[in-house]
Amino acid sequence: MTPEEKYELFEKFCSNELSINEKARLNKLIEDDDVVRQELNVYKELYAHLDTNFNSKKEEEALKTNLKKIGDNYFAKMPKGKVIKEKIEKKIHKETTKKSKVIKLPAWSYAVAASVAIIFGVYFFSQSGPKYNDFASIPELSITERGDAKEIVKNAENAFNSKNYVVAEKYLSELISRDENNTEYQFYYGISLVEQDKYVEASQVFKSLQNGNSVYKHKAVWFEALNQLKQKKYDQCAELLKILPAEAEDYNQAQKLLKKIQ
Numbered sequence: 272m273t274p275e276e277k278y279e280l281f282e283k284f285c286s287n288e289l290s291i292n293e294k295a296r297l298n299k300l301i302e303d304d305d306v307v308r309q310e311l312n313v314y315k316e317l318y319a320h321l322d323t324n325f326n327s328k329k330e331e332e333a334l335k336t337n338l339k340k341i342g343d344n345y346f347a348k349m350p351k352g353k354v355i356k357e358k359i360e361k362k363i364h365k366e367t368t369k370k371s372k373v374i375k376l377p378a379w380s381y382a383v384a385a386s387v388a389i390i391f392g393v394y395f396f397s398q399s400g401p402k403y404n405d406f407a408s409i410p411e412l413s414i415t416e417r418g419d420a421k422e423i424v425k426n427a428e429n430a431f432n433s434k435n436y437v438v439a440e441k442y443l444s445e446l447i448s449r450d451e452n453n454t455e456y457q458f459y460y461g462i463s464l465v466e467q468d469k470y471v472e473a474s475q476v477f478k479s480l481q482n483g484n485s486v487y488k489h490k491a492v493w494f495e496a497l498n499q500l501k502q503k504k505y506d507q508c509a510e511l512l513k514i515l516p517a518e519a520e521d522y523n524q525a526q527k528l529l530k531k532i533q
Contacts, residue, residue, distance in 0.1 A: 280297045280300075457487070458490060492511055492519070505532045
């Protein structure tokens, strides 16, 4: 598959225009290649950010500054790179002169931006702010009580600790079905959901633990705050951080994060 074909699939995915066959093709690409999955995440981020209203000169200049950060040298190495960069800038300027108009950049501009962002490892177009990965420290799963589910426990541990959260979710779910009151299973199950961007399901798990009295009560608050942070829901994240008590293990980290988002 050529880069152009891949980005065309990304574009259709973001625009909800994928056919059944194209959807199956994209799903297979994501399953087979972690890099493609990361590229799609970057593409979605850029798509969401660029497809917003830019109604002020300040916002236009900010976006142009971000384009400048990408570097003229990089564009110079690309076929027609200078022309592409100028087209993006002209498109932004043209659209910001129209009140209440939404920027609709062509698909190629997203592809260029996504390629550059992936290479540099930075979302130049995204708003600055704390990131989930900057604060999320995933604890190792080590279940002491194995019982008659020894093999399932072993599989859950291996999958979780190797960051294979799809498989970890499966085994942890099975363990919970055998022992629904086991808060350890629930906590790590919640983390496996967050790591897969299953935000709503993760919230349900963490809120249940937060309302209980287990040793994971405060940890659940912290990871639910991180769950909100990953979605860039800063207000919800801040409210959770404020209720974390000083005796909580993650209190200091919570205060650092709170300062960054307030």
